Amino acid sequence: MVRNRTVGEVMSSEVVQARPGTSFKELARLLTAHRISGLPVVDDDDKVMGVVSQTDLTRRQAAPGGAGHGPRRLVDALRRIVGGRPAAAARTAGELMSSPAVTVHPEQRVVDAARIMERRRIDRLPVVDEEDRLIGITTRRDLLRVFLRADEEIRTDVAHALSVGFPGASAISVEVSDGVVTLLGSPPPGADTAAWIRSAWRVDGVIGVMNRLTAGRAGDRTVSPR
The missing domain is CATH 3.10.580.10 (CBS-domain)
Known part of the structure; x- marks a missing residue:
């Protein structure tokens, strides 16, 4: 939870x-x-x-x-x-x-x-x-x-937050390395991916979020919590 x-x-x-x-x-x-x-x-x-x-x-x-x-x-x-x-x-x-x-x-x-x-x-x-x-x-x-939580524990919480709050986000992948979350996949049309990123930031232990969603702008980028 x-x-x-x-x-x-x-x-x-x-x-x-x-x-x-x-x-x-x-x-x-x-x-x-x-x-x-x-x-x-x-x-x-x-x-x-x-x-x-x-x-x-x-x-x-x-x-x-x-x-x-x-x-x-x-x-x-x-x-x-x-x-x-x-x-x-x-x-x-x-x-x-x-x-x-x-x-x-x-x-x-x-x-x-x-x-x-x-x-x-x-x-x-x-x-x-x-x-x-x-x-x-x-x-x-x-x-x-x-902030010293295990990466797998953080990944589980981020995935849960996205699947519960944003039904369209259940198809994307969540990876975590040293507290940095990476979101990968293709969001459905009209998805509010900025809200997805904010949701990931709110999970305990997250120190960074990488946006690798293919519907976004080209290239990887680290997103600020604000």
């Missing part, structure tokens, strides 16, 4: 979080102890106020012209903060956080959350309920699990 995974299905409900008054040093300890790159900051009603990341902390701690911002250097810098004395400029989560936070709801599709992460260049998204209260967290790693 074809269905799109939702954020609620892949999120973690155990969330490392901070309050606005959480100290700089405690933030560094939380990030290193839990091996995470960022955490949400919530108020007394568990509503998300912002997000503090590794780079937020190291940016405040580092002197001008200091070391770079590679992952290993960020972690090393945080460990030094935990074991030493923070710079005078370092304060609390409320002052360090990026706000407003980018959040998602549990019923949103995984693919939409992945696009938000890519567009905003972030690695994690707080998940909130209808009242914007924190209920979970989802990361790039969580979302990638959806």
Whole structure:
């Protein structure tokens, strides 16, 4: 059965979080102890106020012209903060956080959350309920699990989506290689092949769609989801 995974299905409900008054040093300890790159900051009603990341902390701690911002250097810098004395400029989560936070709801599709992460260049998204209260967290790693489906499983779902939604599409062939779907065959006259392609894109795990339908334009072409 074809269905799109939702954020609620892949999120973690155990969330490392901070309050606005959480100290700089405690933030560094939380990030290193839990091996995470960022955490949400919530108020007394568990509503998300912002997000503090590794780079937020190291940016405040580092002197001008200091070391770079590679992952290993960020972690090393945080460990030094935990074991030493923070710079005078370092304060609390409320002052360090990026706000407003980018959040998602549990019923949103995984693919939409992945696009938000890519567009905003972030690695994690707080998940909130209808009242914007924190209920979970989802990361790039969580979302990638959806896109690591077996090609045969993807092919079955694409073929099913086309056969159910577009009777004329049942005669075409569907091939999948490394998540890239290829549609082959001769569509019947008047077929809305653009709709077929959009339907294929909506299947979990699809990272590309190749249009090799003979009724289309000459030559192979990779089609964008939009």
